[in-house]
Every structure is written in C-alpha cells, then in structure tokens.
Amino acid sequence: MTIRQPRVGGRARSGGRPTLEEVAARAGVGRGTVSRVINGSPRVSERTRAAVEAAVAELGYVPNTAARALAANRTDAIALVVPEPEGRFFAEPYFSDIIHGVGVALAETEVQLLLTFASADRERRRLAQYLAAQRVDGVLLVSVHADDPLPDLIEDLHIPAVVSGRRSASEPLASVDSDNFEGAKAAIGHLLGRGRTRIATITGRLDVYGAQRRLDGYRAGLSEAGLEEDESLVEPADFTEEGGRRAMSALLRRRPDLDAVFAASDVMASGARQILREQGRRIPEDVSLVGFDDSAIARHMDPPLTSVRQPIEEMGREMTRLLLAEIASVDAHHPRSARQLTREQVLLPTELVVRASS
Amino acid sequence: MTIRQPRVGGRARSGGRPTLEEVAARAGVGRGTVSRVINGSPRVSERTRAAVEAAVAELGYVPNTAARALAANRTDAIALVVPEPEGRFFAEPYFSDIIHGVGVALAETEVQLLLTFASADRERRRLAQYLAAQRVDGVLLVSVHADDPLPDLIEDLHIPAVVSGRRSASEPLASVDSDNFEGAKAAIGHLLGRGRTRIATITGRLDVYGAQRRLDGYRAGLSEAGLEEDESLVEPADFTEEGGRRAMSALLRRRPDLDAVFAASDVMASGARQILREQGRRIPEDVSLVGFDDSAIARHMDPPLTSVRQPIEEMGREMTRLLLAEIASVDAHHPRSARQLTREQVLLPTELVVRASS
C-alpha cells in the first residue's frame, strides 16, 4: 500500500492565499470563531475578536468566495441583465443612470454587480445556464419587452428578480416603475394651465404598458378638467421619430385647430416638431409641445422641450433595494421550493420639467 | 449519544438543483465519469457519454460554479476593470467597441465577462479585495493612467492581466496597443503626398506613452522625407479641445506660414479647427488638418476630418486572447508562486481614414 500524499501543485500552501484555518492557528482560536469574527457575529468576546482581527491583518487574509458560496449557498453578487445588444446599451443614457443608481445602493453592502448582455438567442441560452448555475443571488432586469421570455424563465428558476417597468398591471415579478399615469396627467394639467384646450397626443406602442398608462393619464387629465374625450385628438405611434412625424401629420390633417401636443416620448416629440415647423406652426406660440423622458434630446431641441422626467437613477436604487430585500427573505425562509417572494411593486413619482416649448 | 441528522433546510434535496452525484446515479455510472463527460474529456466511451448526456438533459443538470471554482481553483470568469466613473465610460464609444471585441473573443468559450468600475479610492480597495478573493481568473485593464497604482497591485497579486495601451516602452504587464508611431508617420506621409511641407503638430500629454509615440512618428515621417526637424512646428497640449485651441493659436503666431497640422487626437483637432476658422484659414485649401482616433467627432466635423483609426474592437479581441492564453499557461505550470506569465506585447496596425480636411 502507498501512503497518500497531500495534494501538491497549484493549491500548495507555500505562498498561496491564507485560509481560515491558518488565521485560526495564528490567533490561537478555533475555525468557527474566526468565521464568526469575519461575518460580524455578536457572539464573540472583545478580546478574541481583537486577536482574530490582528491575525487577519497580519496574514492579509481574504475569504475565498468560492468556498463561501458553496458552503453558504449564496454568492454576494447580483446581475444586471440587459436584453439589448451592447451598442444600444451604450447609446442610451438611461442605462448609465440606472447603473449609477444601482452602484449607490450597493455601495454600503458587500454585494458585487455583474453586467450581462443577452440579446442574441445564443446569449440568452448562455444566460439561462449562468443563472441556473447559481452564480448570482438575484437579477435586475431592465428594458424588457412585453413578449420577452426571459422574465418567465427567471420566474421558473425561482431566482429573486426585479424588473424595471412593469409589463402589465399584474406584473408577476417585483418591479419598479415610474408613475407614467401621473406624469402624463401633470403634463396635461400644465398645458391646460397655459390656456390650451385642444390638446392632442401621440402615443407609444400601446402593447407597452407604460405607453398605455401615459395615454390613460392624458385622458384623465382632460376629463378632470371637464373636457370631453375626443378620439380625433389621439394618434398612436411607435416611439420612433418617424412615427412621431407620421402621427403629427395625421393629427394636423384631422384637427388643424389643435393648440397643443403631448408626445409620449421625446423622440416622437422631435419628429412632431419637424412637421409642425414644416407646416409653419410656431412653437410655443401656435402649438405647445410636451414630451416624455426628459432625455438629452429635450434639452437640445429648438426650442428646448418641456418634458416629463423619470427618476432613472432612483429607479436603479430602488430596484436594488427591492432585490436585496427579496434575497434576504429567501435566505430567511429556507425551503427553497416553497419560498415566498415579496413581489413588491414600486411606483416612483415623475417630475415635469418646463422649458420653452410650452 | 444522538444520531446526527443530515442537514436539512435550504439545501434539502427535494426540488433543489440536481448534483453530479444524482446525474451519476441516473446514468448508472460513477461521479468521475460524469465529471469527465461534462468537461469534455476524451477518455470516455461513446456509449457511456451518450448515457450521461441523456441523464444530464433529463435532470436539467447545470454544474454548480461555486463548487467547481473551489475544487478546480478557477472561476471561468474574467473582469474588465474600468478605472473611470461610469459617466465617462458610457460617454466614450471607445469602451463600447472594446467590450464588443471582448464579447466576440469570449463567444466561443465558457468564460463570463464581469464589468467593474473603480474610480473612487474606496472602490479601488473593494476591487483589490475582490481580486484577492479570487473571484476572477484574470483581468482586462483599460484606460490606465501613467500614475495609476492598480496595475502594480495586480502584478503583486500575481493575477493574469492585460492592459490596453502600454504605459511605457517597458510595460511589465501583457499589453495590447495600437501602433501610434506608424499611425502618426502615415498621417505625415499623407500630408507630404498632398504637397504640404510646413507641417505642424499638436501633441497630447507627453507623459502618456501613446502621445509620445505619435510625436516620434511625426518626427520620423518628416525626417524620412528629408525635411529638417523644426521645433517651432511642435506644440504640446493635453488632449482637450481647449488645449487644441491654445496650441493652434500659438502655432499660428509662431509659424503663420504653416500649411498643415497633425493633431494627436480628434478632440484637439476640433479645437484647432475653430482657431483656424477664426483666423480665416480655409481647410483644406490653406491648411490641411489631420486628427487621431477616428472618433465620431471626425466624421461630423466640417469639413469631415481625416484621421488615424485605431482598431478598437480588434484590441478588445486581442486583449482577451492574450488573457486567456496567460490563464491557460498558469493552469499548466502549476506552482502559483513561481509561475511564468508570458507578458506578450501586441501592437496592432492603424489605418488612415482620408476625408475632406486634407
């Protein structure tokens, strides 16, 4: 028989990173005690804690995350999943703001943020594998389309998740959204205050829940002011500039007497403005124009566009808060199968930014 | 005495993700064999492999990464470290291109990309912890400044790493850079071909190695054409638009007879153009202008700017290739302390994009 040698090679002790056990030996305590100190358990005497901390500092000990993840069944990492090609991701300041908000919310925790793109089908599959492999404790999903299968997949996997922008009134996942309804209503209130009464709207794709809510807000704003609904003032579009142009043309043809336009996005407002100008309507003298999103476009338009600002960074913060809470609740109620996720729905207030176009 | 119960709770078998052992049982083979199949070892018979693959599919088995990382001492993840605040990161298309390149290089591997920002000091410390905790197998470093301590830190940790843009001629880490010298020389060659002989240059911050190389290329281009060096045609700046304006003013004051300007960045070229226009010099009739980077600015300038294109996406690809190679070589030569990293230096060719400004 041969005596089994301890495994040598890559993980040899010499020069490797120190382990818990080594710290314990150095501090003259047991492994469990060191673990308690590292994890900030209160059940450790002051003397012992100090001794362990000294040993940690001397050895430059850093816990091995893989071991911790395996033993504790958590990774202390969350993923921000962007179901878009990188190109669009970088083009839109939206994402930058979201990430910033997430970063703020994570700053005081030990949780790491991972960014993942998943536009192509192939990448989707990879992502599914990734999530199933339990590499993250939870997922932030931004910019999901109504027909995206990703959220359902995540739901099946029983992974804590938060989406930005509900997909419907009965969003099954926890979500953070801006108050599209009130935002639109405020825009209408503002236009009414300017003395406008024939207010048209250009909507986004109505299969997007947020677009529907903006339309609802438009209608509520008018009816609360005692104005009758008038479908000839409503023109659907698709969130694009070209769509904005077409819708504006249609509206002017149908209702040449309109004195204000509420576009459900800045991009569509930009398209509308082009047509208004071509047709010789002055902004804001003849027609007031209001957009939605308060994007860079709004600030740089001529004249600068009044727009409804969404608190994007705050949405990022809030999403993170919700996700961390879900993860914590899962840890608590152990049974992984029967867990209760909170599925909280948060609605953040919007703000009307008034500029020269109204 | 009490009989020790198997641990229950979160990690109970019921409903949990299947393990290797369960796949093995299902396929009627041993644990080792399943592991071999999963990892694509050739030492498995065709029959067995098929049986295991069937079991994997039936159970929806996905290996647990934490366990794998712990046992194999690798994570199959690399980090892209951006020592900039997120804002700048998103503002510059440079990063988007790099990431795209990295993504392409990673597409055919199982390696996951993590994005990490680390501008503030606090974040730096976190990052250092993160790396020490062995959460990634290697690091891609972009946009490092000459005085950044991060690369040295990474070097001390003996973590495979690749930087984009060497910090000096003797870069200690593996690096990928574009050929600034030849790029600049080509720009000068082009201007000479246009019949220009009094060619000035606006340099970047000369403590940035790349800026120095562009200046060297400028000089080499002139001397190869038999022109004498003339320091009155060289004006240092700092890569900013304002710097470009100042440098251009100084050059015009000193050398009103100049007939071409090579700016070491498009942004500086943009500043230079403003001054040239103010002074009534026509581009390109009176003065030819060439920039560097071929950024969006170059395409949108009036007139469109001739510029030296860097193969950014390819740099991302190449960095990834180098990093994966380093990681592989580390795995091979086990002893973690005495490892030999390749420290390869790659120089990618640039390309002159000729537009109306020259």
Added chain:
DNA sequence: ATCACACATGGGAGCGCTCCCACCGTACCT
C-alpha cells in the same frame, strides 16, 4: 494461453468555507 499495455471507470480525498451541536466556564439563583 499468457503477458503487457492501453483504455475506461469508480470513488476517496480534499478544496475553504458555514452551520450547528456539544461543551466549557462563569454568574446567578435557590
């Protein structure tokens, strides 16, 4: 038929941690 050798396979040990139970000592009560 015998040996040698390759190839295929099973399973023990161990990666570094967390969790939890058992145990120790001390303080406080009866």
Added chain:
DNA sequence: AGGTACGGTGGGAGCGCTCCCATGTGTGAT
C-alpha cells in the same frame, strides 16, 4: 453546595465539484 442558564468557543460534517489513484476489461503481441 447544587442547580440552572447562558455567553463563548471548538470542531465535525457537509456544500458539489475536480483530481487522481486504484481497479477492472479489452486488445494485440508473444
């Protein structure tokens, strides 16, 4: 004095994998 309680501590077991050694099992050469 004996009992009880509890804060503090040590260390076994186990997380799910990889690695490698030991053990079959089949093939061709002798």
